[in-house]
Amino acid sequence: MQKGSMADEEPKFEHLGLDPRLLQAVAALGWRRPTLVQAEAIPLALEGKDLLARARTGSGKTGAYALPLLHRLLLLRRGGKEAAVRGLVLVPSKELGRQARDMLRHLTAFCARDIRLADLSGAEDAAAQRPVLMEKPDVVIGTPSRVLAHLQARSLSLQESLEVLVIDEADLLFSFGFEEDLKSLLCYLPKIYQTFVMSATFNEDVQTLKELVLHNPVTLKLQESQLPGPSQLSQFHIQCETEENKFLLLCVLLKLSLVRGKVILFVGSIERCYRLKLFLEQFSIPACVLNSELPVKSRCHIISQFNKGFYDYIIATDEQDLADPEGPPEGKRRKRGGKGSKGEKTRDQEYGVSRGIDFQNVSAVFNFDFPPSVESYIHRAGRTARVDNPGTVLTFVSPAEYPLLANIESALTGDSSETPLRPYQFRMEEVEGFRYRCQDAMRSVTKQAIKEARLREIKEELLNSEKLKTYFEDNPRDWDLLRHDKPLHPAVVKPHLRNVPEYLVPPTLRSIARPFLRKHQRQKRIPPRSNKGQKNPLRSFSSVKRRPRKSATKSKATPSGP
Incomplete structure (x- = not known):
């Protein structure tokens, strides 16, 4: 029946x-x-x-x-x-x-x-x-x-x-x-x-x-479509010719606040998780990490505080999908409790955040590392546009990953000729001024810095254990000590990367960009922000038209409808 x-x-x-x-x-x-x-x-x-x-x-x-x-x-x-x-x-x-x-x-x-x-x-x-x-x-x-x-x-x-x-x-x-x-x-x-x-x-x-x-x-x-329709979920892909371009584009999107609201950034490994966090720290962009190395209480606490609006950015891994991209051999299943590859011995075999977890009021999901399968893409994208809220998915694609992108588009459209993952128009020549800053930040994020960051994060989370629960019930003002987006700083942080000079902001974006200029300060508890009814949080370069210059030294741009 x-x-x-x-x-x-x-x-x-x-x-x-x-x-x-x-x-x-x-x-x-x-x-x-x-x-x-x-x-x-x-x-x-x-x-x-x-x-x-x-x-x-x-x-x-x-x-x-x-x-x-x-x-x-x-x-x-x-x-x-x-x-x-x-x-x-x-x-x-x-x-x-x-x-x-x-x-x-x-x-x-x-x-x-x-x-x-x-x-x-x-x-x-x-x-x-x-x-x-x-x-x-x-x-x-x-x-x-x-x-x-x-x-x-x-x-x-x-x-x-x-x-x-x-x-x-x-x-x-x-x-x-x-x-x-x-x-x-x-x-x-x-x-x-x-x-x-x-x-x-x-x-x-x-x-x-x-x-x-x-x-x-x-x-x-029910719901033959595995993801919400285009009126609720906007799906984009952006081509990145090099790994450096990935970091450059992400830096511009977040530093100029071209994406508004809460964002989940999916990466493919724990090492990439901390590499991205340390990179964003160079620009004073706070983010918390979510991976299988962290204690389960810390992971649940991170999700709970993210849903309450404490953090805007989570860098999450979905290692269950990425441990074996080809999947287990036919007739065999992955055994639980194995040590896995070198460096992954402490992985929690019962970890999983890309699937099923109800992240609330997520404006956008960034696939910073390409998902290994169609199912992985669907579950990642399912963290936004939940219930009746709108959402956006942006997938970074390298040239070698275009066949995988075609597989995802084919699975989502079936016999339809419509392309679900539209290209995100981004004029790279207008953000070239950020490249030297991005290169400077990437040089600071060394393998040793990543290793130290992982160890420091685990030690701090183990200290923030259930034993402190009674203390924080008696001293609620000290609750901020358990924030998960505090800087790890094993890499040298260059102060000049914190602010964005006006000359680096492309003229076409000056009317919509809101550079993240303030220092990372301890934030007060704020109510969760709903993205219900808001427009697509990602703004495309093509959605801003140029005005003729009024003078040789000054130019201005105003946003227009798509």
Whole structure:
């Protein structure tokens, strides 16, 4: 059975038959109407059917499984059922586990006494989590490996109590190396339970999962377009003949504030992550890094503060995709826990931020390093233009990467002749004045400076541990000590690069450029900025027309419509 369209009348949450306390929580979250996947999935789930749902990123899949799960548990509690673990949510990464836990907490805000949650995906060891499981929470959230460890240690039992199994971001579980863990885990489950499998794509791994855990499911194939349309998501590519041009263009875009709002810059490795951060520090542009070397608590804290508006720029890696660009050999899966290549021994195998994580109010995504696959591009682009907000994706492309760009465009358009990734018009001759500054900054970012920066970052994040939580609760003004975008400064910072002289700003951009001139200062907490309703944050050189010069020494430009 397949469904793919909503009824003529768009339903409201009040029409879905949910518990009143859940409706209160939905109203408190500001959800006015269910999304397409929620409107289709919730009624079927409440009927007790197994679901296999595909919907694009940012479409509300978490709410689609969380609301019927919680409604069923509340009914069981009302019927006098004793406390037991009746819901299990499996996620492929620790960051997604934290996100799912937070969403479930919001939805149980008005029934917290009846529904208790336990997140096993955190950094605590199994011994520290056993007391939580002894209290028999209603819902357990965790990665397959962590849940399996507790089942094998008999600190968690699901054989007699489990009612609902949820597998979130199902297309990632096997690629993250959880195939064997999941198969072993299923042996500890009862014969009968309801299952929800949620995914952004239907690949071979999802089909394997379907055979393993689903029984005559309803398949929902929603949002055939894997990314929002051009009216919501603007996609550009920009050709960079050399590596130096990449850094030059990024410097101009950020230093002249040609891109407004919050930006995620995706790179291909941890080394590149710190190279880019140290490069931006030369120009006094603060940015925080997000990679698998950092402690999980630090990663979740960075995401939380970014969503609250503390930082404008995050440099993120998606090493799970880039560890093996060609993918595993047919019939084989990547094993968990391996040391990987030299220099990557401390990589967290349960790390993942390019997929599933709900970064809020992101104006633009920059693919500074080209994504290794179509799926990687889709998941990266899915960090912006979420729900109804507009967004922009800019991909830096070298000549050798044009065949890969063609593959992405072909996958996104299908039979359509429309080009989804439009060329971003940028006149390089007008920013040549920045080149010597860019070269000066790049010379300062040596391999030794990068190595020292990585070590310093890890040491500082380990010091900013859970042990300081009580102190900061008593001294909230000192919370800025935990900022993640502070300069690392192992490289020599040249003061003259901080400011942009007026003569370097191209005449065509003087009316729209706002050079980043102020020193990096400790910022106060500010509310998150919504990019809803704003125009494309990237301004093209071609969108600014020249005026005739009024004199031989002075020129002025005014913006005009595209």
